[in-house]
Amino acid sequence: MKRTEKLLVLDIDNTVFNWVEYYVTCMRALFEQVHAITGIAVAILQREAQVIFEAEGTIEYPFLIQEMPSVVEHYAHDVERMLREAVEPGRKAFNAAAQAALVPYAEVIETLATFRQRYANVPVVALTDAPRYVAMWKLNKLGILEYFDAVYGLPDPRIPADPINLKVKVDPEILMKHLQKSSFGFAGRIRVLPDDYEKPGTKGLKTVLMDFDMESHKEDVLWIGDNLRKDVGLGVRLGVHTGWARYGTIIRQEARDQLLLFSPQQNVAKNVALDPQNDQSPQPDFVMDSFKDLLAAIEGTLMKTP
Numbered sequence: 001m002k003r004t005e006k007l008l009v010l011d012i013d014n015t016v017f018n019w020v021e022y023y024v025t026c027m028r029a030l031f032e033q034v035h036a037i038t039g040i041a042v043a044i045l046q047r048e049a050q051v052i053f054e055a056e057g058t059i060e061y062p063f064l065i066q067e068m069p070s071v072v073e074h075y076a077h078d079v080e081r082m083l084r085e086a087v088e089p090g091r092k093a094f095n096a097a098a099q100a101a102l103v104p105y106a107e108v109i110e111t112l113a114t115f116r117q118r119y120a121n122v123p124v125v126a127l128t129d130a131p132r133y134v135a136m137w138k139l140n141k142l143g144i145l146e147y148f149d150a151v152y153g154l155p156d157p158r159i160p161a162d163p164i165n166l167k168v169k170v171d172p173e174i175l176m177k178h179l180q181k182s183s184f185g186f187a188g189r190i191r192v193l194p195d196d197y198e199k200p201g202t203k204g205l206k207t208v209l210m211d212f213d214m215e216s217h218k219e220d221v222l223w224i225g226d227n228l229r230k231d232v233g234l235g236v237r238l239g240v241h242t243g244w245a246r247y248g249t250i251i252r253q254e255a256r257d258q259l260l261l262f263s264p265q266q267n268v269a270k271n272v273a274l275d276p277q278n279d280q281s282p283q284p285d286f287v288m289d290s291f292k293d294l295l296a297a298i299e300g301t302l303m304k305t306p
């Protein structure tokens, strides 16, 4: 890819939308729906979810219901019936809740549109630790996929199968979207990074810099994320400009507590910036108190004439 003059790289979760509120709202709907259908206690479903998310290496594993031991047992390995009676309604409850809960932070769309107008030649890259498919599903639902030139995510979720009767445990229509690596109509670059490229390692952002031929032009790169230790820290280590989406760290205690009910501790730290800012924290070049501060961050870093 030919070198661009400047490059903007954005984290997604808690940088362009409130991931914690979205996820606890949708997961509550999912658990309650599965509970209503099967009678299995929500607390049991949540504990089983923790184990599955841990094993899959992502709290956003989309084939959760069909992997829960209590659900599998409830349907005695009758895959079709389980998919029809529990998995589909559970998935639909999650998606229905997402209609209202999966929304960008204030002025994200307006700011991205202004950015596009003002800096038509500056590519915008999404760099996330979410599985690539899940990341693009979210950006598409958020209505902002079109503002990105590239999406970098982790490997797509594993397709679950029943080991006893050797059946794939995914509705055929959904399965097709995953097998065909749906890109949601996205025309930009899609890159699936190896699992060990997860932040706070620098390999993911390094790959972005290599792809855009910006390795020796780090002063022309701005990287923005909500996690001071992880996002800002890795940017500082790499020597690019960094913006801290401080607004993304403002999370209601109740939402945080709900997240803990179904996520392994390591995953909470992965998805929520838990460490308060202190003297040892990495120092961002720019602190953002809302997404619209992006324009000032760009003026203050990339567009600053020396």
Ligand SMILES: [Mg+2]
Pocket: 011, 012, 013, 014, 015, 225, 226, 227
């Ligand atoms: Mg984030």
